Structures are given as C-alpha cells and as structure tokens.
Amino acid sequence: MLSQQALAKGLQIEIKALTPRAEQALDKVLRAHPMLLKKETGWNMQVNKRESHNQIVVTTAKPAEVDKIRGLGYIGL
16 A cells, blocks of 8 residues: 545545556456445445556545544555
C-alpha cells in the first residue's frame, strides 16, 4: 500500500503491486470487488488504474458508516 487518506464520505487508498503476478491478481480482484461490495453493503467503490499503481475510493451515503469504511482500511475492504 502506498497511502490511505480519509475522505468526507469514506476513504481513498493508493496501492501498488510489487510483482507481475501480484498485479494480475490485484487486477482480477479489483474488477469483481466493487460490484460485490455494492451488493453487500451499499457502498460505492471506484477503482482507477494509474500508470504505476491503483487508486481505490470507497464511499457511502450513510454518515454513520464512514468510520466503518475508514476502520476497515485496505485489508478489510
């Protein structure tokens, strides 16, 4: 993980795979996970592929759940 930053409605995470195999696995997970997270929690996950890393933004419309997103962080999400 490169960084984690709190947002008004959630969390922004910057991550970078360190090997080609890790990058393949991360790409596969990040394609499927936003839809599953939305279905299970109602949270929105946007994944933006950058030149050397991925940016993940997870937000919610429910103020009471913002701290839960932040507490879960990269590993929990």
